[in-house]
Amino acid sequence: MAKRRVAILISGRGSNMTALIEAAKAADYPAEIVLVLSNIADAGGLAKAQQSGIKTATIESKPFGKDREAFERAMHDILVAHDVELVCLAGFLRLLTPWFVKQWEGKMINIHPALLPSYRGLHTHERALTDGVKIHGATVHFVVPEVDSGPIIMQGAVAVRGDDTPDTLAARVLGVEHRIYPDALRLVAGGKIRIDGPVCKTDACGSPDDALISPEII
Template structure:
């Protein structure tokens, strides 16, 4: 056997990722577990929260991930906070920034700085119900299905190009809490999947602001129905 035939594949260098949170961090936990199982070619190098004493920080510390708190209330305005946030994120030199329940509207300058490497997950089937209280609004509108969307972040609130969605049927007797619980379970499936695509070089935002997966244009998001995702892990609030 010659040297060429016996050579081993070059190891994949894990992509450095920073995650921004404001609360419980259940989607963060899905990423932590995916990394630990070797399913995600990433290195979670930091978790940043704008709120202290949230469970997401406890999850990060338990996994040995660096944590930082940047309280938005200590800054005079949104621009000043985002400038400090950008400096903090950049100090970890990430190739991807993941918003996982980060309850702040980002300034255009910050979004442009991370264009094409900034992901968010939103609890609705975008473009329906951007913003807050999505489950209540879906129920009030009499929707028969609801869900979650992973998308690239742009300057338009919850308006960036969608990548992957999970559809969840609205059941008779659902309230906002029961519907939110089922949607969240699917978030824990689709967010790691999109991160895996990005970190492995399969997913990108092209120069025209369009999503490409395996270099194929995605004119609309891929979609996962709840029954196909029923085996997903549950990360309690």
């Protein structure tokens, strides 16, 4: 099966972008990263992508002002010009209009630093600690017009420690993000995911023991 052509949209350093690029180097990976597109000209991830030999492009969002759809139409044109089949959002700091989401329905995925449907939006780690949750994590999901609400493809979790700060918790969750995003893209690009209404279905199984208990009594 031909590898699916993937674009990654970034606004910053691109740490999840780097994880996807590294995973896609494997011969058996079902996707190839053909473009990294940023809305910020000096985003750190652009240089990283270029070092990996991947084409990059920038469409600055500021000149478009409040005309979000005009910005997205320019972005869409570049994606189409590169024959992109799947889009991965990786720290792309723009709310997308229903028009753009519709163009890429079922073909655009995002990673969110929380176990959705809990903690949609921003400041997820602070909110999780304030609520005293014992398990936190990250979610890869399809993008729909409602923010952080699309069908869930994959999740990964970490135990919350008693001495965690938002920064220490974020660092461990980021490690999980770097593991699950490449795996989630592998499932999607490899045709292993079915969308059934609001739910993603797959034959893939969970981790061997299927249990994360926190705190664990030793």
